[in-house]
């Protein structure tokens with residue numbers, strides 16, 4: 001991975017490490033206290049164990065079509081995967097190159113050769129996510145909600161574009 005100052009930096013092993021390694025104008029890693037609004041909100045949400053459960057409760061209730069897609073899903077595994085992929089989506093909005101391979105895999109899983117998710121269901125996904133954030137982030141505000149949407153949109157557009 002090439003940094004702003006042209007040093008080669010080893011590729012982070014996980015998205016969580018990668019997000020902590022984001023540099024601000026090349027002046028060094030962002031400290032936890034400086035994490036941006038969405039990442040801070042993500043951590044507040046995850047301090048409630050029920051955040052991802054709430055997301056799936058809302059999402060599965062949105063439409064029969066959504067529920068049908070998850071009919072054979074192992075939700076213990078799925079919840080862990082979603083948790084990690086949310087950070088990846090945030091990363092992608094900041095630096096699309098850094099997580100390109102992981103995002104390509106996620107898009108492939110959802111494309112017509114994978115679980116074949118039509119574009120219209122992504123709006124329901126995003127609404128459910130924002131509803132879950134609203135329920136679990138004690139510092140939720142309209143602004144935080146807008147920032148979540150803005151952070152998720154590039155990843156959603158990417159996945160839809162690969163369908």
Ligand code: HEM
Nearest residue numbers: 066069070072073074081082085109115117121122125156
């Ligand atoms: C950008 C939004 C989304 C993200 C970040 C996301 C994330 C994920 C992740 C991380 C996985 C697991 C991948 C793996 O096992 O390798 C997954 C699987 C899946 N996703 Fe999504 N997803 C999104 C949107 C959707 C939407 C809109 C639907 C519509 C119903 C959907 C349905 C599924 C299904 C059916 C699976 C497979 C579950 C299984 O293995 O049984 N996803 N998703």
